[in-house]
Amino acid sequence: MTEKSFNFDLSASEGTARAGVFHTPHGLIQTPVFAPVGTQATVKSLTPAQLADTGASLVLSNTYHLYLRPGADLVSEMGGLHNFMRWPKPILTDSGGFQVFSLSDTRKVDEDGVTFKSHIDGSIHRFTPESSIQIQEQLGADIIMAFDECATPRDLAYNQRAIVRTHKWLERSITAKTRSDQALFGIVQGGVFPDLRRESAEFVSALGLPGTAIGGLSVGESKAEMHAMLEVLHPLLPMDKPRYLMGVGSPEDLINGIMRGVDIFDCVLPTRLARHQAAFTPNGRINLMNAGYARDPNAIDATCHCYTCQNFTRAYIRHLVVAKEMLAATLISIHNVAFLINLVNQARQAILERRFSEFSTSFLNTYKPVYKQENI
């Protein structure tokens, strides 16, 4: 653990957009940063070497999944998550809360914690703030999350109850924490309700934690609601701590988040899309199953410097897709992850050079997002 660990140095800002450096025991994270997701201690279809080549620094892994399989005790016995999955750079684990509320077959929430059924084998388990922290200490990520209750975003009464509980659980998470080489982030909840978001932001900010997570967005509310909540939160969160918008994003969400002061993002989107043959380009997504690419001698994105775009034609990748070859998912994943990381890096550079406003306007005018519900 370096002396500067968990310091956040703000290098530049433009409007509410920020560029900074967050120091962790496994190296620094230049922000804004996009973290690819390695749910089961692997970013799907990529080796750590391929992942490093995309420019990734921070990787997220899921406490719920690793607790169920292979077990946090096993990961700990193998030297912790960095050593187990061979990712020597920073790692962030979530608390398991979101997955318990979204993935497990049934659940029962009480003041003390949540009892749930495993989505793998139906076995019964229980998470409390204390057990979530204990598991995350066994996993050993650089950044860990307090255990929270994720309410549906537009249910006022549920969100009122949930933030009370989330705040109590945050205090218990802080008390439970024993390792000094992990940064615990509190999570701001409150759905789409400005008053609840303010109340939650003020409570979480007062605790002096090394970073703040924003939960309960990108879970069914509109883009306008997400943006409004980020704008409500901006002046209330500590300026000198990184802000992490959980589970976001798409290219347009990253730019809109950075514009509203977000420093850290994570999302399964680039690798999940890749397994469904969809690839990012500066103009929007393309689907490489499309017959129009059968004889296309161009790279997915001619402006991209990733291994995939430097080597392979759309025609070759479409052949792999049609022939159901595993390499298709790998090559598209490499590109999609590299695309998001490069996008965020470009945004960072633009903030440093005080031209983020032009950069973001230009990008959002060019990139055609997919808003309709897709079966991905």
Add this chain to the structure above:
Amino acid sequence: MTEKSFNFDLSASEGTARAGVFHTPHGLIQTPVFAPVGTQATVKSLTPAQLADTGASLVLSNTYHLYLRPGADLVSEMGGLHNFMRWPKPILTDSGGFQVFSLSDTRKVDEDGVTFKSHIDGSIHRFTPESSIQIQEQLGADIIMAFDECATPRDLAYNQRAIVRTHKWLERSITAKTRSDQALFGIVQGGVFPDLRRESAEFVSALGLPGTAIGGLSVGESKAEMHAMLEVLHPLLPMDKPRYLMGVGSPEDLINGIMRGVDIFDCVLPTRLARHQAAFTPNGRINLMNAGYARDPNAIDATCHCYTCQNFTRAYIRHLVVAKEMLAATLISIHNVAFLINLVNQARQAILERRFSEFSTSFLNTYKPVYKQENI
């Protein structure tokens, strides 16, 4: 195309085992060599960069598959197979004969060629010696194969008919060939019958081709029969040309083949086994699904220098297997391909140092092969 293309320089021999160098337009091949198989223009689950890291030089690809999908004209339009799949080193294509006889739904053989149904969509196609060569010229591999008829190994009457036809088709293949930057190998057939093998070897050898393939082995006959056929062929094949035993091998088959004068091998085994969680070790195969590896902190093979063994524990790879993560197949494929290439490289070095006899005895005493029929 270099001046020395298709020269075969014999560097050393020990008994009937040989070490040499085969020159091709895409670089030299140190023999004995094991060629991983990229059936559909991809060695399954591996990028060309990962494949190069295993030490691979020669890669095989299948004419039958590429003809059906994406089509040889498309591959040609994309600059040929080397450029399409981004493998800058030597490539070998087979003639499609074996796949027509083993994969297609129905077939009708006549003197002129074979009519068959695609295993993909049931569409009707026809291969002749001329069309096979034309397709292989469009694909553009360094080493191409004459179109042959593959008989079941123990059917004497069928093998008698098949070698007559195979020899006629070889002459037509030679006549059809137009490119000077591809080496055409003739294929010796004859099942498990020494007299037929002798007749075929004498016919093929007399044509002065740059290399000789040995077909119709490793297709249901016993190991003893395979060894006996190699021993029959050894004195009859040109000493100054490489000998290619098609579709072999397992570790023990490679060593037994090298011992009997074989220079080139290919097989899907390392990548196919990997997709079924089986990995080579110096003592035999292990299956990483086995619960005994759940907390095993060792590499698959502690003596191996591949990316997988230098980085990952059996415990991690078993976790990936159990969690059905694609990375499991990739990591085990890297190891299995590297294992066979390293084994063949060690055999080559032993021949150069005149200690192949001890090396092969030691390996065959240590490695416990799997002889029972497996569902791989």
